[in-house]
Amino acid sequence: MAAGGPNSAPPDITLPLRLAEVAINAITEMVSVLGEDEVYRLVNQAWCRTMELAAHEVVGRRASELFPQSVDGERIRAIRECLTRGQTLTVSGPMLLPHLAGRVFEGTYTPYGRDHAGVPCVVVVTRDISERETQLHRLQNAQAETRRLLDAFPGLIAEFDHRLVYTFANDTFLRVMKQPREAIVGHSVDELVGPERADEVRRLAARALAGEEVVYDRWHGPRCIQITLTGNIDARSGLPRYHGFGIDVSRLKLAERALIAARDEAESANRAKSQFLSHMSHELRTPLNAILGFAQVLKADSTLLPAQRQQTDEILRGARHLHKLINDALDLGSIEAGRLSVELGAVALLPLARDCLRLLEPLALERGVALLPLHASELDASVGADALRLRQVLLNLLGNAIKYNRRDGRVALHAERHGALLRIVVSDSGPGIAPEQLERLFVPFERVHDEPSAVEGTGIGLALSRRLMQAMGGQIGVETEVGVGSRFWIELPLHADTATPEHATGPAPLAARPAAGAARRDVLYIEDNPVNIVLMEAMLMHVPGLAMHSEAMPLAGLERAFALRPALILLDIQLPGLNGFEVLERLRADERTRFIPVVAVSANAMPDDVAAGRAAGFFDYLTKPLELSGLVATVERALTNSWLASAQS
Ligand code: ADP
Numbered sequence: 001m002a003a004g005g006p007n008s009a010p011p012d013i014t015l016p017l018r019l020a021e022v023a024i025n026a027i028t029e030m031v032s033v034l035g036e037d038e039v040y041r042l043v044n045q046a047w048c049r050t051m052e053l054a055a056h057e058v059v060g061r062r063a064s065e066l067f068p069q070s071v072d073g074e075r076i077r078a079i080r081e082c083l084t085r086g087q088t089l090t091v092s093g094p095m096l097l098p099h100l101a102g103r104v105f106e107g108t109y110t111p112y113g114r115d116h117a118g119v120p121c122v123v124v125v126t127r128d129i130s131e132r133e134t135q136l137h138r139l140q141n142a143q144a145e146t147r148r149l150l151d152a153f154p155g156l157i158a159e160f161d162h163r164l165v166y167t168f169a170n171d172t173f174l175r176v177m178k179q180p181r182e183a184i185v186g187h188s189v190d191e192l193v194g195p196e197r198a199d200e201v202r203r204l205a206a207r208a209l210a211g212e213e214v215v216y217d218r219w220h221g222p223r224c225i226q227i228t229l230t231g232n233i234d235a236r237s238g239l240p241r242y243h244g245f246g247i248d249v250s251r252l253k254l255a256e257r258a259l260i261a262a263r264d265e266a267e268s269a270n271r272a273k274s275q276f277l278s279h280m281s282h283e284l285r286t287p288l289n290a291i292l293g294f295a296q297v298l299k300a301d302s303t304l305l306p307a308q309r310q311q312t313d314e315i316l317r318g319a320r321h322l323h324k325l326i327n328d329a330l331d332l333g334s335i336e337a338g339r340l341s342v343e344l345g346a347v348a349l350l351p352l353a354r355d356c357l358r359l360l361e362p363l364a365l366e367r368g369v370a371l372l373p374l375h376a377s378e379l380d381a382s383v384g385a386d387a388l389r390l391r392q393v394l395l396n397l398l399g400n401a402i403k404y405n406r407r408d409g410r411v412a413l414h415a416e417r418h419g420a421l422l423r424i425v426v427s428d429s430g431p432g433i434a435p436e437q438l439e440r441l442f443v444p445f446e447r448v449h450d451e452p453s454a455v456e457g458t459g460i461g462l463a464l465s466r467r468l469m470q471a472m473g474g475q476i477g478v479e480t481e482v483g484v485g486s487r488f489w490i491e492l493p494l495h496a497d498t499a500t501p502e503h504a505t506g507p508a509p510l511a512a513r514p515a516a517g518a519a520r521r522d523v524l525y526i527e528d529n530p531v532n533i534v535l536m537e538a539m540l541m542h543v544p545g546l547a548m549h550s551e552a553m554p555l556a557g558l559e560r561a562f563a564l565r566p567a568l569i570l571l572d573i574q575l576p577g578l579n580g581f582e583v584l585e586r587l588r589a590d591e592r593t594r595f596i597p598v599v600a601v602s603a604n605a606m607p608d609d610v611a612a613g614r615a616a617g618f619f620d621y622l623t624k625p626l627e628l629s630g631l632v633a634t635v636e637r638a639l640t641n642s643w644l645a646s647a648q649s
Contacts, residue, residue, distance in 0.1 A: 024042070025045045027044060027046060027125075029046060029125050029127045030043075030044065030047035030050055030051075030124075030127070031043070031044040031046070031047060031124070031125055032044070032123075032124045032126070033112060033121050033123050034063065034121065035115060035119040035120065035122075036120045036121070036122075037062070037119060038062045038063045038064060038079065039060065039061065040059050040062075040063065041115055041121055042055075042059060043055050043059065050100070051097070063075075063076070064076075067097070075091060075107065078109045079122050082110070082111055083111055083120050083122060086111050087111070088108060088109065088111075089108070089109040090106060090107070090108050090109070091106070092104060092107070092129060093105070103128055104128070104129050104130045104133045105127065105130075107124050107125070108124070108125045108126075109122050109123075109124055110122065110123045110125075150170045151170050151172070153172060154172060155172060155245060155246055155247045155248075156170065156176055156245070156246030156247075157169070157170040157172070157173060157244070157245055158170070159241060159242065159243050159244075160189065160241070160242050160244075161241050161242075162239040162240045162241065164189040164198065164201065164202065164242075165186065165187065165188045165189075166185050166186065166187055166188075166189075167185065168185065169181060169184045169185055173246070176223065176225065176246075176248075177220070189202075204216065205231055205240075205242050206231075208229040208230050209231030209240050210231075213228075214228065214229040215227065215228050222250065223248055224248070224249050224252075224253045225246040225249070226246065226247050226249040227244050227245065228244070228245045229245075230242065230243050230245075277334065278604065278606045278609070280330070281605055281606055282574070282605075284326050285603035285605060286532075286603045288319060288322060288323055288326070288624070289532065289535065289603065289624035289625040289626055290531050290535055291315065291319045292316065292319040292626070292627075293539060293626055294538065295312055295316045295319060297535070297538040297541075298312045298315075299312045299313070299316065300628070317456075319625070321456055321458075323625055325458045325460070328460040328461065328464050329458075330606065331392075332463060332467070334606065335464070335467045340467075340468075340471055341607070342385075342468075342471045342472050343386050345384070345385075346382040346383075346495040346496075347382060347383055347385045347386075347390055347495070348381075348382050349380075349381050349383060349422070350380050350381075352391055353374055353379050353394065353413055355391070356391060356394045356398055356413075357371050357413070359395065360399060360402060363399065363403075364402050367403070367405065367407070368407040369402045369405045369408075369409045369410065369411055370409070370411070371411050371412075372412040374413060374414075378414055378415045378416075379413075381415065381417075381422055381495075382494070382496075383422050383424075383492040383493065383494060383495055384472075384473070384493045384494075384495045386471075386472055389468045389471070389472060390472070390492070392464075392465075393468050393469060393476070393490060394413075394424070394426070394490075396462070396465050397426040397465065397488045398411065400457075400488070401426050401428035401486070402428075403455045403457065405429060406430065409429040409430060410429045411426065411427070411429075412425075412428075413425070417494065418491070421491050422492055422493075423490070423491045424490050424491075425487050425488070425489045426487070426488045426489070427485060427487040427488075429484075430485050430486060432480045432481045432484055432485055432486055433478070433480045433482070434448075434482055438478065438480070441462050441478065442465075442466045442476075443463060444459065444460055444463040445459040445463075446459050446463075447459040465490075473493070474490055474491055474492040475490065475491045476488070476490045476491075477491075520546070520547050521545060521546055521547070521566075521567035521568070521639060522546075522547050522567055522568075523547065523548050523549070523566055523567065523568045523569075524548075524551065524560060524561055524564060524566040524568070525548060525549070525550045525569075525570040525571075526551050526552075526554060526561075526570070526571050526572060526575065526580075527550060527552065527572040527575075527601070528572065528576055529572070530552070532572070532624075533550045535626075536550075536570065536601075537550075539626065539628055542628065543635050546635075549566065553575075553577065554575045554576070554577055554578035554579075555577065557571075557575075558586055561587060561592075561593050562590060562592045562593060565592055565593065565596065566596060567596070568599065568635065568638050569587065569593075569597070569599070570598075570599050570635075571584065571598055571599070571600055571601065572601055573603075573609075573613070574602070574603070574604065580600055581612075581616050584598055584600075584616060584617065584618065597619035597639075597641050599619050599620045599622060599635070600620070600622065601622050601626065602623060602624065604623075605623035619634075619638050619641065620634045620638065622634060
């Protein structure tokens, strides 16, 4: 027969009750049932274990009777309130029993219904929350500590949510903003700074959220705050939130301003120095031009007596020395004013070395010093350098090697490859240099020779050479032995292109000269300094078949040029009213003078001036003081050009 059938015995109701008891006892939390009368109806095993009482000691007794000292009013009130309201209540706090001292419990009171006698009852589930409370406490402490730290931080910290409402601001932030916390936290950026600035913050916030580094400056009165804005998605809400971190950079800004002011001042001082240099250059060259020029003209005069010729040579020597001094000092000045620019390219060494030796041959002859032949194979390479500046350095080293040598001494130039570098060595059989003197070698105006006056020099050459080498990314040095000689060397990177044609550094080949006996050619010189005009006339006597005309004023010069249509125009740059560049422009703009070669003859000899002159379209740019041979060569070249141009037109 199936159990529970109509004819079976009545079900055993003690079974579900026992099951309920087992279930209740299995719960690890304390469970008790109390009536409105505060009498315990049931306690589970967990309850008994915690309270250290047996169930039979508890059930049927009132709470206040069991725990006369420890039942607090709150728990009794909780039973009443739970029953009258018919709602679950939670009460937490310590249990005032000696063996539970220091522990915190949380009781949940739930209305249960009535017992068999009709008394309303409450089920109380109590759990030990001491651990949780301790954790909470710790968390709160940690939060307070963090807060104190953030407040003590000398930077500004603020947090705002996706609506740009401030959710946090540290004390420093409030101090800088001069606002109490309640005026910031809970308020939006719009409210605080107005919609326009808020829109800007909104744009910045969007960029920060996209991961961009957003840093900007904000002035608050005299303070400049540099703000770094970050944005991220809040893990709990899934919404963006932003943090602004500000540091006071006012002092930095002040220092920066001072630095900028100092830099501007230095730049203007540099400009002033440069202006002074070019002014001095111009002022010195003009009289030097007359001295050097007339001395050359005199020297070419065949009627001169031997003593007069010797005196002229002295004038020339003195003037050339002065010229070199001016050039070197100005170069050094330009370097120190930061105005020296080098144009690096492939420079073929062999032709350059040959050119330098050729130029120094007369000096070597005069001093009785032999220039040893070059080893073409060694020097057959190109280096990365500025051709003009490298030539200047080599001429200085070779010149010194000749000057500081003995009669019948030797000077050699050779090259050694050191990996990607080429070392060019100038060696001599001179007196050498004592080790303690070496330091002074490259110091401007220092001369270390025993009797400096015995050898002409300025003491600038090596200082200038070192700076030039540095500007070209190279090096300069010396190995020397007293009584044996010196080896001055420079080092430059080898250039891959070693196939530069030989004539690259030499003069341009001359075009065919006009046939002898051609008609007299007119040359117009526009120059406001009468001494220079007289000098030019004297110098141009050395080019046969020329008729020189001159004009002191630029407009008159232009009129003369249009009327005369000379074969060549020589043009000063610093003219009253119109400068040489403007005159050149007008000459080029007019049909009558468009193709006439124009050579600038100027005392503006700073490298920038020369570069500007060449760029402007002058046939050549000659600087004062003029060298007779150079002037003659340029004039002849220009006239050939003029002749070719007129032949073609
Ligand atoms: P300068 O030759 O015009 O005096 P430099 O700067 O070229 O100026 O040289 C500085 C000094 O170094 C020279 O005055 C000389 O005393 C010394 N010096 C330069 N080259 C040599 C050399 N090859 N042998 C011995 N002394 C030298």
